[in-house]
Amino acid sequence: MDIKLLKKIKDDTLKRVGNKFDKDYRTNKEKEVRIVLKNSYVIDKDSIDEYIARDGYFALNKAITEMKPEEVTEVVKDSGLKGRSGGGFPTGLKWGFIPKEKGQKYIICNADEGESAATIDGVLMRQDPHSVLEGMALAGYAIGASKGYIYLRYEYPVCLEVLNKAIEDAKEKGLLGKKILGTDFDFEVEVFRGAGAYVCGEESAIINSIEGNRGNSKSKPPFPAVKGLFSKPTLINNVETLSVVPQIILNGADWYKSTGIPGSEGSKVFTLTGHLNSPKTVEVPLGITIRELIELGGGMRDNRKFKAFVTGSPNVTMLGSEDIDLPVAFPEFKERQVMVGSGGVVILDDKTCMVDFTHFNVDLLNIESCGRCTPCRVGTKRAAQLLEKIKEGSASLKDLDKLIELAEHLRTASLCGLGQAVGMTMHTAMNSFKDEFLAHINEHECAAGKCFK
Amino acid sequence: MNKIKLTINNQEVEVSKGTTILEAARSLDIKVPTLCYLKGISDIGACRMCVAEIEGMGLKATCNLEANEGMKVQTESEEVVKSRIRTLELLASTHTFECWTCPREESCYFYDYLQFYNVENTYHDDHKFMSNTRIINESTAITLDSGKCVQCGACTQVCAKIQTPATLDFNNRGIDTIIAPTSCGETLDDIACISCGQCSKVCPTAAIIETNHIKRVEAAIKDPNKFVVVQMAPAVRAAIGEPFEYPIGTPVREVEGKMYRALKELGFDLVTDTNYAADLTIMEEGTEFIDRVKNGGPLPLFTSCSPGWLRYIEQYRPEYLPNLSSAKSPHMMQGAFMKNFYAPDELNKDASEVYMVSIMPCTAKKYEIARPEMEQDGIRDVDAVLTTRELARMIKQHGINFRHLEDYKPENELAQYTGAGTIFGASGGVMEAAVRTVYEILEGEPLPNLDIHAVRGVEENIKEATLKLPKTGLEVNVAIVHGGQGIKKMFEILDKGEKEYHFIEFMGCPGGCVNGGGQPIVREEFMQGLDVAELRAQALYQSDKEDVEFRKSHMSPVIQRAYEKYLEKPGSHAAHKYLHTTYTDQSHKLK
Amino acid sequence: MKNKFLPEQLAEFEKSIAENAKDQAGLLKSIHLAQKVFGGVPVEIQRVIGKHHDASISKISGIVTFYDYFTSDIQGKNIIEVCVGTTCYVQEANDILKKVCEITKCEPNSTSRNKEFSVVIGRCLGKCELAPNVIINHKTHNKVTIDKVTELLKGI
């Protein structure tokens, strides 16, 4: 395989498919963009040729034939791309942390998509598997890794099939495997299936899981970049993050930055769910307001009142109706101690009881806690029980104080992001919906009629 | 370059690169509480007790965080203390408190922290918070109690890394996480644990303890129809002082007499000493060795006095069972000899009347007495085993003031011993004792130097020496192996068959019996730079050198008399019937 | 031992996991295979896996009990997975779960006594736009209601 052949496949395929690629699935062409989802719903997921026809693997060719590894990292840095798993960590910076020395290194593509409500990674892997593979290969080239694992959550059997076929096809064409595109660059990809554990989206837990251990989180440092999978330097990125890298390399950092707003460059895919008229998956530039997102979801179901914008469940952070015009962007959200999340958005209407909703999430997180550290293992359970007391009507203000204290303890003393985020969840819930909590405790009043049964 | 400067509680300290903040704090004598940290073995960061405030980083666990240049650490700020208290409150909310009847009442780190931080049991008043079901998993040697587990993971690490069976692990997730051999109710008897009890020694609470025999011993003492005989192992006297505030390694002569006296006061009918049977063991095992050398093997001969080791070889390497000496371990010999010869003949007691209690540094001995082979005509050789810890507890429960006891010296024949018997408690001791006797039997003249330093010490888990027998013209290669890791390694060496050995001493616990799983607990925190096993072993070697009349088993007049009167000679038919045993392949055990 | 397995089946299984054992990342694969072949990973199978992967049975047990999709019991003939992820939950998935448990006489995350059914709690099946979701014997059903699930269960 070389660039000439790649071009030929592109031309031949374009001829064959006719105007198939002109299809546009967007319902709102003004607000929605097509970057991450450029190929999704358009190309045949099983056809590597159609991916190539959409300029697939041209970025990989460009990188490994024309660019030095550091240059690839540099472009990613310049583009402002931030991790799409929700934390918003600058991707290029992360790549730069990997030691430059030669030796075995690994890429892990985090396809655990543990946040319920988020189905973005699933869509990408099902619809456009090669963009993920190409992104991984580019990352592999940039940091000097020759092996990549896709840590795929168990619940995605279709993705498994699609990805495995895509890997086979790419290998057959010399776009993965040994001597890619005739160069000295080798890169293998293997899909590793998880087995059902939310915490196995956390970096060190994924590593434990692949190594054949219980999926406990480990203390950091050492960071995976230094001592990761099988104790080797390891780069872990989310599916969406990696899948957009090929386009950045091909079109340049400035092209990417032209979407979105400063500090939150590029686009983000959101799965809009909850009490909306038409829940759906949309790709929008970062910086869009919550109000606009609700509109894209067809507005509130049954014309009810908007109550809360929730991201990242079960490690939820939430915003109330007063923030409806807040732009969805990393710095703005961070200021309010809210996470952009991996794209799962639950819109709640005024019929939802926030005490109940918080209880649901905290309770779930106890089940999902890996059980390693005291604050999270026991604290999430006690928090859930305190919330249950509020729901039953047996709680006092003392219990609320205890909850606030627990939230703080979880946030500051937990070993990993899971426990810390439960603290955040409780904190934002009690902050944004304080009155509702107080009404439950003092008045035994549940506006949604969920509690005191 | 390789040094780092940081400040902890406003004191500057210089440490080498790679040092954790916790170790740096310890070097300044700053106490940081820990529940899950074991230096060099476990730093999983689970308990969150060791948190400190680090400028710019917030609260961080210090046990696994490397110090960096210029770090500013506060280990006692208000934030930090509050965090520890909350952690303790949460742990307390899962705990079954029964401190007054708890075997760890005086050595419970968790209790100490609760007391130190004056923690209120805030979740205790509401039934709602009682979420964990308590599961008690009892095996012959070890009992697990989930109601007292703080999930520090120390047991799992010691079992996997030091002892190697890895028969304990976390099961389930979240609040349901539990330490267990398997999730399906198997006990440590059902799976290939070696009953060594090393896990119980690192447990900060009573979540892993020796299976209680105090109750049955108390009942036997109260029973007028039982003649209760007690014996105690060599290593017990090297550590029995510790629970009574004697320093580690206190000379045997300072506590042995008090221990005998305490046993009298507890109401035992007859006090004897396992050291007697240790001498007997040397006669039997030594003769077996000579026999094998003369008659073509199988060699190397493996010693057989550590039941943890027995479980290991039966379960993991049964193909080597022919190498194992058929001699019972000393306390089993003592039991069999007492019940079948001495008591009927000289005490006018029928075997069935005698109740034999062994005080042991070992938890596996509890398993050993339950082995089906260990009986004669339905009468068990030994009826109960108390660990050193259990004995100390009984003494305290009875209000006996150990430190002020007058020495007592039991007159009974079965309480007399040589220095060879005493050093059995240290790794290498059995070998040294055997060599003293074997040399003289084979060479027909005294061993020039009785202190064989090559086989002493605990630093290496495999020690080797070559013994030259000039007259006989033999060179005997011996090895001493202790701890599961060493055993595993030794088998790998034997598998390769590159090196020829004649005699190998194996002990299940690292450091041998002085560091057995039933010995008093020494907190990791206080172990800084101390080698507990080494200090206790020194006490035994000192006793061998200074306290005893005879230092070689075959010189003991009481042993000579035992053979004259009852056993004829080592390896005789009678000896085989009562003092030897058989082994079975146990490789089917789950592992 | 409680469970009996066909010798041929075991032999074939052992062959596959002996292959996995060469792979650094092979242990979970072997457990996945066991779950698929035997419908669960009871201690007997845990031991076989441990033997090949040089891991103790306690370690295997710890892993099996950590992950949701491994069970140390053999699962029932029909496996019903009710999603109670966030989106499904806010659309009353708990009521559906209750109904399923009632019909199958099965506690959540367990197997009915007659070994006919296993009810599994799902944590987001990745189809949130179509919540609430239920998977019955590997077939996903969207926008499930109590009536619909009753109907579906009658069919098996």
Ligand SMILES: Cc1cc2nc3c(=O)[nH]c(=O)nc-3n(C[C@H](O)[C@H](O)[C@H](O)COP(=O)(O)O)c2cc1C
């Ligand atoms: C409890 C927990 C669960 C997580 N789950 C996921 C997940 O399902 N998918 C994901 O991509 N990242 C998840 N993350 C974030 C990852 O740990 C990691 O930061 C991410 O994969 C980095 O990718 P990015 O830099 O591309 O965002 C999770 C983090 C925590 C603490």
Ligand code: SF4
């Ligand atoms: S915070 Fe929770 S998930 Fe993370 S290590 Fe602690 S117990 Fe495990």
Ligand code: SF4
């Ligand atoms: S383990 Fe400690 S806290 Fe628990 S009952 Fe025993 S002494 Fe008390």
Ligand code: SF4
């Ligand atoms: S007694 Fe020994 S072998 Fe058994 S679980 Fe404890 S440490 Fe492991």
Ligand code: SF4
């Ligand atoms: S049993 Fe003891 S050592 Fe093991 S985890 Fe529990 S508290 Fe720690």
Ligand code: FES
């Ligand atoms: S977390 Fe450091 S001692 Fe437990």
Ligand code: FES
């Ligand atoms: S929450 Fe049920 S499918 Fe996502």
